[in-house]
Structures are given as structure tokens and as C-alpha cells.
Amino acid sequence: MAEGADQVQAPPYFLCPISLQIMRDPVTLPTGITFERECIEQWLFSTSKFSSSAAPAATCPVTNQSILRTDLTITPNHTLRRLIQSWCASRGVERFPTPRAPLDDAQLSSILRQARLPNSQLSALKMLRSIVSDSDRNKLLVESFPAAIDLLLSAFVSSPPQEEGCDHEAMAILCMLKIPDRTVLESFSDILDSLTSVLRRSRPESPQPRAHAVLLMKSLLRERDIPATKLMSLKQGMFDVVVGVLKDRVSYTATKAALQVIHGACPWGRNAAKAVRAGAVAVLVEALLDEPERKACEMMMVVLEELCSGCEKGLEELIGHAAGIAVVGQRMLRVSPLATESAVRLFRSITSTRQGKAEVVEEMMQFGVVSKLIKLLLHDGEVVIRESAKEMAREMLRKHARVWRSSPCITPQLRALYPPSA
Structure with a gap:
């Protein structure tokens, strides 16, 4: 008013x-x-x-x-x-100015013509970005222009940008739009390759282009009609740069998008192994040590479990990391029911592997994992998780009862609470 x-x-x-x-x-x-x-x-x-x-x-x-x-x-x-x-x-009420005319087809066509000229591409893209961010109506109008989407994609897909920064402006605009399904299906691999190149050459001191690139990757992988063959053949380079975004903590939004990219790719082919090869396990463990946001921690726990369940090498890296057992135990019961379920499944996988089994079981006692497994079963109403996860906790307590009950690390109170059926 x-x-x-x-x-x-x-x-x-x-x-x-x-x-x-x-x-x-x-x-x-x-x-x-x-x-x-x-x-x-x-x-x-x-x-x-x-x-x-x-x-x-x-x-x-x-x-x-x-x-x-x-x-x-x-x-x-x-x-x-x-x-x-x-x-x-x-009435002495402040007189507001005459509003700006809304975007129409002719104005949009003029901006697109300017964006095709070498000397005016950057300024035209900046103008288009301002227009798209102005209203939902403008977004819809730009989306309805196939030439607009093609032009934005060509700014970083088909050839190097005519002016420095054009590719970044184009990505920022595309992040606000819905790329047509047909375009995604036809150019899926080319767009991903180009976004990978943008992430690879982006400077650490320029976080926004990296965030926009990984956000576009996330939206591409969400497309339901992408053929499984394309999803199974995602390149190692893509995982390298996405894990790099996680490692550098580019922004909270970029971190969430990078986690969703890995989460969306993991079920297909050997993508989990590619993410592990890119160093995702160590990066996630170190991020969990000091990540304050609960939602981000939950996503990290889910992705970490996917990497370790879908790739034996991932589980080896988690066990071999100095803070691996400790950080998973630390986040258990503290983040969310979903994160707790992921932690339980991780510990079940950890205790089932042959690498350093005795040392790992003892380490779980030292870092308080056993006490949390017991609390998980005792405080039934306080921790709402699926029965399958509770059954895994019971199974672990039964399986390692001899070691854990006799451990000097277990307190008399905890020993008294140990499930009698174990």
C-alpha cells in the first residue's frame, strides 16, 4: 500500500x-x-x-x-x-509511478536478437535475467519461446561464450526456468558434459556459477524419462566436479544440489563406485563433523549409506577413515529418524564386513554406538523409525553380545539395560 x-x-x-x-x-x-x-x-x-x-x-x-x-x-x-x-x-498519499509495461512477444524477440550479437550478448542476457526474475508470467513467456531455451543452452553447450560471463548468466536464467522435456531428452549428455566443463574451469572465488551448474545437473537428473542407458553411463568427470562442490562448501544450496545429484545417480549402474572414486566418502565424513544444518546432515547420511551399500570400496573407505565410525555414531539419534535408520544400516554393513571386524566392533563400543543401539530399542516411543531398522539393531546386539557385554568400556548401568535376549 x-x-x-x-x-x-x-x-x-x-x-x-x-x-x-x-x-x-x-x-x-x-x-x-x-x-x-x-x-x-x-x-x-x-x-x-x-x-x-x-x-x-x-x-x-x-x-x-x-x-x-x-x-x-x-x-x-x-x-x-x-x-x-x-x-x-x-489525499496527500505518496503518488506511485506509472508501472512498466509487461514483457510481450515483440520485446522478448528483440532481446533474443541482441543476445545473438557478439558485442551485446552479455548485456542482453543480463536484461533477460532481470526480466525472468521479475515475475512468474515472464518466466512462462520465456519458457514458451523454444528459441529462448535454445539460445541459453548454446551459451555454454555448443561453443565457448562470445563474452566472458555469458555462460554464467545463461545458467542463472535456466535455473529459474523449466527446460522442456524434449530438449532434455535430446541433449542430456551434451548439457551434462558442458556443465561438467563449467564446474571444472570455474574459479573457487566465484561460487555462484558453480552453484548454478550443479543446480542444473540436479534438475536434469530429476527428469523421469531419461533412458536408463544414459543414466548408467554418466562420466567419472561429472562425479569429480560434483564432489568438488561438496568439498569446497560452495553454498548451502549448492551442497544440497550436489547431494541430490549423487543420490539421483547412485541407483544406476556403477555410479556409486564412480562417486566413491571421486572421494565422496571422505568428503561426506569430514562434512558431517561440523555441518550445523539438520536437513543437510540427513541428506549426507542417506547418501553415505547409498555409497557404502552400493560399493564395497565405499564401505572400506568409511571403515578406514579415522573419523568414520565416530561421525556416523555421533549423528545417530541426533538428526532425524531417517538419518538414524541410515546409521543403523551403515553399522550393520560395517559389522558384516571382514575388514578389521574385531577392531571395528570395539570401536563402536568406544564411540558410544552400542549405547545408542540399546536406547533405540528401549525408548520405543521417542525414536520413531521403521521396525526393520530396529530389528537390525537387535541383530547387531545379539551377534556381538559376547564382546560388548564383557568390554571394560560398558558401564554397569548399560550392561543392565542390555537386551536379555541377546
């Missing part, structure tokens, strides 16, 4: 039905109802229904009438806007 308007009673037809604020840029729908442009565009264009090809695009929030895609015309109400501006001026 304009400054001062909260002390002056505004006519009700000056107020947007959605925000109940004085309208700065009133627009009218085909239903005859007038809204603030920003509010109604967010209502209409942020819904997934509108982006589909289904006939009913959305509904009018006042009349509840369906608005067909073909009928969706938002008409600026210049008369009402001038009336509101005049009323604000006469």
Missing part, C-alpha cells in the same frame, strides 16, 4: 481483492474483476495447471469461474490507475 494510505480510508474498488491493498497496476480479467497485476499473475502463472496443455488454465479467485488458456487476457485498467493516482495525490 502507498505510504499514508493506511491513515486514509480508500474506496473499496481501489483495493485488490487478493492483497486488500491499494492497486498500483490494476488489471482486469475476462471475468470482469480487477486485481493488482503482481497478485493475479502470481495466482495464475505460479500454478502448475497453467503450464500444462490442459484447457482450464486457472480460476478467478473472486468468481471461481474457469479461465481457459485461449481466453486468458489480462487488460491494463488505465482509467482506474489514473483515478487511484489522482486520489492519492489529492
